[in-house]
Amino acid sequence: MSQQYPEWIWQNGAIKPWPEATVHVMAHALHYGSSVFEGIRSYATPDGAAIFRLTDHLKRLYMSAKIYDIVIPYSIDELAAACRDVIKKNGLAAAYLRPVAFRGLGGFGLSADCPTDTAVAAWPMGPYLGPEALKQGIDACVSSWQRFAPNTIPAGAKAGGNYLSGQLIAREARRLGFGEGIALASSGLLSEGAGENLFLVFDGALHTTPASASILAGITRHTLITLAREEGIDVIERDLPREYLYLADEILMCGTAAEVTPIRSVDGKKVGSGSAGPITRLLQDRFFGLFDGSTADRWGWLEPL
Template sequence: MALQIYISGKYYDKENAKISVYDHGLLYGDGVFEGMRSYSGKVFRLEEHLDRLWDSAKAIWLQIPISKQEMGTVVNKTLEINGIRDGYIRLIVTRGAGSLGLDPNRTSDPQVICITDHIALYPPEFYEKGLEIITASTIRNHSAALSPRIKSLNYLNNIMAKIEGLQAGCVEALMLNAKGEVAECTGDNIFLVKKGKLMTPSLDSGILDGITRGAVLDIAREAGIEVAEMALTKHDVYIADEVFLTGSAAEIIPVVKVDSRPIGDGTVGPITLKLTKRFHQITRE
């Protein structure tokens, strides 16, 4: 059976899943989304993802037309219909169809879309041997302009940095904020380890409040690892003993070289391995 896509109360074959070309989600990136993981038929931290979706929508004055409970049901039903137990979920809410102008008051019928599929963001060897990344010249959106904590459909800022990485032969790139501090990568949060201490940029560094980021912080604290959410510089990255990235799609992936500089001894570090092992345990319990 063809993959079934949920769109505002109905299911469509993947090839027939369509919305209006006048939808402001398409015309202006006006909408919000979440990317989630399902393990053994259970969505990892579903409530946290839905809370973040509603927060993003509230921040852009977008009224989601169904309740959180109904949205959770949609997610689980779409997984079930497609027979997916270990997979990826993309949940989207658009502003709806309107005019060719910007005015959101002229839009109607916000679209709720749920896509469930399988995803392999990086090949297995990158998880085993680690990534090489560069620092992009494209900076993260200034938090006073559009908060990076809003997971909006407009990802052009991240895409431009992604292109820089790809042109340099890297699948991921590090982004700085307007102060020149480390923010996050194009699709992942970043963590450093130095002398046994785990560090990651704080939310006021202009980053997305990652769900997997939060899970890793919880795991580290439970394991007795010292944790700090703080302002970090490229220098901190270069001299780190270990670096890894986190995200719903990526999970936890090590980084062994940044801007041609080896991280630590250039191999995946012990704390990264420990946190990854525990993350795999809790997601599959």
């Protein structure tokens, strides 16, 4: 079955038909990975469609661009309006949003001056790791590929080139029959999933790897830390060795695409009871409760269309 694309996309200041949003084959980003992007979700809530932490995501987009000296020729408010407009134009409520800014056609060479192209796409997307992943959990493996070392590629930027690492990790996991891969940092300690942050539960406390472990410190990660502390759960950011994956009471992955996904086994070793544990279920309830109204949004995370 062929992919069903949405009808409209926002590109360089205007909404246009999807097939017209093209890029030259000599665009700098295509050759050198000079792009930054965000993944954002909108949800259908009892009060209407709302975009989850839109402003926070766009702020991170501009921070990523700053690291790579990519000048985005639009303000945050203009891109926020583009996100809303492309959802409305496509008649969507629950959707996945992809704002992206990249060096387009210009000079040649790594340091060439090139204009910045900017686009925002929106399309329907279900659970990233599969329709049953949120309930049943997934089987994960530790990848043979490590994350990049500090002071090589900045893991704190959400840049297109960074995701070559994630592709290696994810594709290896799929080839071996696992739902997702988990990467170690160059230190040999735990980093994160191919495109998700990690949480491990020990004795009722939530442990997660720090920003120094070559992770993208995700917005969903921050959301879960906030919700967990609201529930009186201790949250500890710390270095974690690989074998802790085999000893944890519960493990979960999180991200905009993956949302809150339990891990039921790692490298064929069962995690806890082999299904989502009580803290994972509590965090799922509180997280998805933001969108059905059962969790009060005291932080202004839901930004209406």
